[in-house]
Amino acid sequence: MPAAETFRQAHADWREARMEKLTAETGWLNLLGRWWVTPGTWTIGSAPGSDIRLPEGPELLGRLVLETPDSGSFLSAEGAEIPIDRASGRTSWQAGRFALEIAALNDWRALRVRDRHSAAAEALAPIPHFPLDPALRITASWEALPQALALTQDTVVGLPIRVQATHVARLELQGESLALLATHGTAERPQFVFRDLTSKDDTYAPMRFVFGEEVTDGSVVIDFNRAINPPSAFTPHALCPLPPRENLLFTRIEAGERRLSR
Secondary structure (H helix, E strand, O other): OOHHHHHHHHHHHHHHHHHHHHHOOOOOOOEEEEEEOOOEEEEEEOOOOOOEEOOOOOOOOEEEEEEEOOEEEEEEOOOOEEEEEHHHOEOEEEEOOEEEEEEEEOOEEEEEEEEOOOOHHHHOOOOOEOOOOHHHEEEEEEEEEEEEEEEEEOEOOOOOEEEEEEEEEEEEEOOEEEEEEOOEEOOOOEEEEEEOHHHHOOOOOOOEEEEEEOOOOOEEEEEHHHOEOOHHHOOOOOOOEOOOHHHEOOOOOOOOEOOOOO
C-alpha cells in the first residue's frame, strides 16, 4: 500500500476510535450534570428539594453517603448498597439507566451523572476538520526537564488545578521553533493542551488537545491532524484545563478538528 494511502487509512482508523470513545456510555455526550460534593448525605433524584436534582429520571434515585471525600456508599432507592472507595478504585457505579462517578480535581470532588439511554450521540452532527496534511505529523525531540515543573493551570470554569510537567517536546513547525509542555496524560501517551491562532476564527477558542505517540527516551510523535476538541466543547459539565503559557502558539495550525457547528 502506498505511503499516502497508509497514512489516510491510519487516520481513518484513529477517527473511528475517537468517535467510538466520544459517543460511548462513558463518553461526554450523555453527561447530565456535575455537582460538587463533600462528606455528608446527598439525596439524588428529580424531585424538587433533592440535594442533587437530576433533570429527568425517578424522584429518588438514591442517597450518596460520603464519610470522607473518597470513601462512603451509595444507597439506591431499592435498598441496595454500593461501596465507594477511591483507594480501591471503586468510584463509579450504575443505578438503573444512570451511570454515576465521583471525579477528583485536586482537593475537590464532583459527582457526575450520565444517562446511558441518552440520544445525544445520535444527535451529534459530524465534527468538521481540516484536510489531512502528512507534514503535520511531526517527530519532536522529547526532553526531560532538569526538575519537574509545578504549574497551576486555570480551567474553563475558572477553577485552578495543580499539575506537574516533566518533559518538553521541541519541534520545528512552519519555520518556527516550538516547545510544548506535556501537562497531562501518561508516559506512553503524553497530553498537550495548546491554543494557536486558529482559535480566533476556526477552532475551539479556549484550547485543543493532542496526544503524543510512539514515545521513546528521546523522541515523541505529535500528529496535529489528530488535534481534538476537548470535552468542554461538547458539554458545560467538563472541567478542562486551559493551556499553560508555554503552549500558547503564535502561529496557525490548520490541522485536526475544527470548531463545532451549532
